[in-house]
Amino acid sequence: MATLPMKLATTALTVLLAAGVATAAPRAEAVAAPDLPTAVAGNPFVDGWYADPDTIVHGDTYWVYPTTSKTYAEQTYLDAFSSRDLVHWTKHSNVLTTAAVPWARYALWAPAPIARNGRYYLYFAANDIQSDSALGGIGVAVADHPAGPYRDAIGRPLIGQFHNGAQPIDQDVFIDDDGQAYVYYGGWGRANVAKLNPDMVSLGTFPDGSTFREITPAGYVEGPQMFKRGGKYYLMWSEGGWTGPDYSVSYAMADSPTGPFTRLDKVLAQDPAVARGSGHNSVVNVPGTDIWYIVYHRRPLGETDGNHRQLAYDRLHFNADGTIRRVTMKVQDDFADDNAHGWKTYGGAWTVPGGRLQAAASAGGKALLDTNFGDFTQDTDVTITSGGGDAGLVFRATRAAVGVDGYAGYYAGITPAGRVVLGRADNSWTPLASAPLAVDVGTTYRLRVTAVGTSIRVYVGDLTTPKIGVTDATFASGGNGVRVFNAAAAFDDVAVGPAVGGEVNLARGRPATGSTPCAAGEGPEKAVNGTVTGGNSDKFCSAVPGAWLTVDLGASRSISRFEVAHAQAGGEDAGFNTRAFSLSVSNDGTTWRRAVGVTGNGAATTVHPVTGVAGRYVRLDVTTPTGNADPATRVYELRAFG
Known part of the structure; x- marks a missing residue:
């Protein structure tokens, strides 16, 4: 099989990323390189549990090599995964183990694959050395096949000491267009680059006679990744703590593989609605195209163990000047890989045959993604396959458990009895609305739910005109999923993302100003960012007496309803909810007309319908910040609907 003598960081994800299947699918003709928005399966x-993925392409097959995300003592082996179609993945266990590396004992980390000289090389870190007196560092293993078995190539670490303060871990290997190979590496907040000789198992020197050149950019912590595009060299790295939610990826661009590298921006970070701890990435390019993807690890929202990390990929986009756009972690699943990785089920019997998630009839069985969306649109294909009950979408769900109404959240479903229904559950059922709808067993219907603040819209088939529209402030955010009740059903093409259609929050993303914030990260912009799920800092907080917040809508707009998400909507104690406040509008930002006045509030979210109200500017003025005498105003969202 022909190999490409370059890092997959400069090649492709055409059939990349890893496998969750036990055996390989029958060999077939290569599938054309997909142009995907994310991992659609x-x-x-x-x-x-895996982390620190690195990637390479060999012939028509793409490979990913991650760290086994366990305790250091258990990290004694590396697995790999291969694919030819980006959908069906094959696992290759134990491609390298410490038994094949006499000096390695544990903490086998961050494998970096490369092919050259007809051989397959795998660079790795071992033993997590803390000083030059310890045995360990960066090693290199070699094999005759990308699936291994790999064995130690030189009988000792390739880089076994600290240079320029860089711990010898987190290596990445890159071969430039002129054939020169480089190894980038470093922990403890320092990064180095060194030349690799053509034999790939020894280090060369730079023209000044040095072996190691420091390239540490601002903010660097670990996990360097090098790739080349359009004649520019891109260095990516991870920032923050690997066990924390703030783990992230930033990058720099340079005209030389050795820099200098000046930090430009953060391109991948946690999304409080999708996942935390997103970092330690690789980058891949579909050969012959300008389609790029970022491959990385992240921690599910419901996991607190630092080692509970999973592999993901998303699309990487570039601006016209070559800079990288910030990555959006998208949520989709078309089940084409015949599995339901990332889903948790509560009751009922669930299978994934033929590219659909199927549920046997049960009294309230549900499958949920580990998401925490507040404002969103969820689209899903729903097919009732038997039974006279209903099937549909669960959203803003928390406290999930087995049981008919064993969750706190909303449900929208369809039934062959001829209805589309919407209600909320909290260990009991509260109907909110229903509408007549012809539903046939065996027919697939596209269901959409759009929720913005207290506004909930349910669509079936026609995604422009809602079948149901209500306002309800009971649940502000939570997980997304699907559910059946006394019916069997199949679900497909699940997508959850920013809200589309439905009512428009005129204040979202608009310029906001306010009184002095409690902290630098709790400014007025947090009250118009469209989320209440980002933790206790995802709010406008001001301890100034008479705290205020103003939003510029950009032009005079007619307003039908205001909503204010107070402290409890963001997860804080109800005693911190804004006790007394007013809402006003203005055309010039100077002369204000009061539209709403509230005293004695104790609710998490307050809803304020208005008539005859219009203006360019909206202002919130606080007279009593809390119900428990705390002096700080806490506003997670200020919404204005047209």
């Missing part, structure tokens, strides 16, 4: 794309 679902992230994570492989089952199990």
Whole structure:
């Protein structure tokens, strides 16, 4: 099989990313390189706890090599995954183990694959050395096949000491167009680059006679990744703590593989609605195209163990000047890989045959993604396959458990009895609305739910005109999923993302100003960012007496309803909810007309319908910040609907 003598960081994800299947699919003709917005068959794309993925292409097959995400003592082996179609993945266990590396004992980390001289090389870190007196560092293993088995190539670490303060871990290998190979590496907040000789198992020197050149950019912590595009060299790295939610990826561009590298921007970070701890990435390019993807690990929202990390990939986009746009972690699953990685089920019997998630009839069985969306649109194909009950979408769900109404959240479903229904559950059922709808067993219907603040819209088939529209402030955010009740059903093409259609929050993303914030990260912009799920800092907080917040809508707009999400909507104690406040509008930002006045509030979210109200500017003025005498105003969202 022909190999490409270059890092997959400069090649492709055509059939990349990893496998969660036990055996390989029958060999077939290569599938054309896909142009995908994300892992459409679902992230994570492989089952199990893995981290620090690096990638390479060999012939028509793409490979991913991750760290086994366990305790240091258990990190004694590396697995790999391969694919030819980006959908079906094959696991290759134990491609390298410490038994094949006499000096390695544990903490086998961050494998970096490369092909050259007809051989397959795998660079790795071992033993997590803390000083030059310890045995360990960066090693290199070699094999005759990308699936291994790999064995130690030189009988000692290739880089076994600290240079320029860089811990010898987190290596990445890159071969430039002129054939020169480089190894980038470094922990403890320092990064180095060194030349690799053509034999790939020894280090060369720079023209000044040095072996190691420091390239540490601002903010660097670990996990360097090098790739080349359009004649520019891109260095990516991870920032923050690997066990924390703030783990992220930033990058720099340079005209030389050795820099200098000046930090430009953060391109991948946690999304409080999708996942935390997103980092330690690789980058891949579909050969012959300008289609790029970022492959990385992240921690599910419901997991607190630092080692519970999963592999994911998303699209990487570039601006006209070559800079990288910030990555959006998208949520989709078309079940084409015949698995449901990332889903948790509560009751009922669930299978994934033929590219659909199927549920046997049960009294309230549900399957949920580990998401936490507040404002969103969820689209899903729903097919009732038997039974006279209903099937549909669960959203803003928390406290999930087995049981008919074993969750706190909303449900919208369809039934062959001829209705589309919407209600909320909290260990009991509260109907909110229903509408007549012809539903046939065996027919697929596209269901959409759009929720913005207290506004909930349900669509079936026609995604422009809602069948149901209500306002309800009971649940502000939570997980998304599907559910059946006394019916069997199949679900497909799940997508959850920013709200589309439905009512428009005129204040979202608009310029906002306010009184002095409690902290630098709790400014007025947090009250118009469209989310209440980002933790206790995802709010406008001001301890100034008479705190105020103003939003510029950009032009005079007619307003039918205001909503204010107070402290409890963001997860804080109800005693911190804004006790007394007013809402006003203005055409010039100077002369204000009061539209709403509230005293004695104790609710998490307040809803304020208005008539005859219009203006360019909306202002919130606080007279009593809390109900418990705390002096700080806490506003997670200020919404204005037209």
